[in-house]
Amino acid sequence: MKRKICVVVTARPSYSRIKTALLAIKNHPNLQLQLVLAASALLDRYGNATKFIEEDGFEITAKVFNVLEGENLTAAAKTTGIGILELSSVFDNIKPDIVVTIADRFETIATAIAASYMNIPLAHIQGGEVTGNIDEKVRHSITKLADYHFVASEGAYERVIRLGENPEMVFNTGCPSIDLAHHVKLQGELDFDPITKYGGVGGNPDIRNGYWVVMQHPVTTEVGSSRKHIEETLYAMMELNQPVFWFWPNVDAGADGTSTGIRSFREKNNLENFHFFKNMKPNDFLKLLNNCKGLVGNSSVGIRECAYLGVPVINIGSRQNKRERGNNVWDVTYDRNQIRNAAVQIDESARPESSNVYGGGEAGKIIAQQLSELPLIFHKTIAY
DSSP: OOOOEEEEEHHHHHHHHHHHHHHHHHHHHHHEEEEEEEEGGGGGGOOOOOOHHHHTTTTTEEOOOOOOOSSHHHHHHHHHHHHHHHHHHHHHHHHSSSSEEEEEEHHHHHHHHHHHHHTOOEEEESSSOOOSSHHHHHHHHHHHHHHHHSSSSSHHHHHHHHHTTOOGGGGEEOOOOHHHHHHHHHHHHHSSSHHHOOOEEEEEOOOOTTOOEEEEOGGGGGGGHHHHHHHHHHHHHHTTTSEEEEEEOOTTTTTHHHHHHHHHHHSSSHHHEEEEEEOOOOHHHHHHHHHHEEESSSOOOGGHHHHTTTTEEEEESTTTTTTTOOEEEEEEOOOOHHHHHHHHHHHHHHOOOOOOTOOOOOOHHHHHHHHHOOOOOSOOSSSS
């Protein structure tokens, strides 16, 4: 009988972080994939991932609508609670042998809590990393709930073991998103028109001489400043006067401030060089990154995939504090002059070398094989 592996995808970026593992699980002779979509991964305003997932050939086992409106700290806490309730029902219905949860979002811990209290073995991808905000608390909490740990770097591997986890259940697989980046890196030039393929809103910038990509999310411990933060980036990129492809923020607390700041700025300024998107297929997004001048913002894609691709990154603020990184990152504060000056430096510098700090392109296959072989446990097996 095939072992049933339930993977819960709760946000737009999580799909790209797990896609190659989903493929490997689906194609493994001894595994059955159960794919559950939940939270912001189902919402149009945050780039509904359902269409892309189904187009990639995956069958969705269940959908969990649990996001409360508000985009504030209270809504995030309540959304987590609803997620626990709804996911518990899903797990009871489909009876997985192992549940897989990804990274560090507030919806992710709902998956971990539900599985743990139902005595279902729990696998965690991307544990052991540090960022210095609420995500780090969530990530380390999931580590203590999880039974198997598929980490993305050597530093994360060592940290999970220092947290008291059984070394025999910790595996440095690399990040599955690097598997996608590896294929994209081999493909070379951008082979589609982003605006024609994905629509979006804004101008129609001429990208023949290059373009920038911006992806900036609110910081959950700095929610009162999210509008001010995004306005500094908007001013910097407008003053740079170069083509920009801008992606909408995620569902974290403070997203209202970020979104309102963008809309207000668009109404008051001529942004013919800007075009805004909600979502793209993972491969297309990485192709867009691979061919850009640089990524601006605070997304972990700048720390992970861009390190492997050798794409310059202007990393703004505290959201990615302390993460292991390659030599592709320029760290700046929420200041338009620092952001603009970093962009000018990047324009005048050679492209950074590729880094394998988050793996070399085989994570998905390694994770699937481990899931097929590991003993089914739902309790800790090491003494403190």
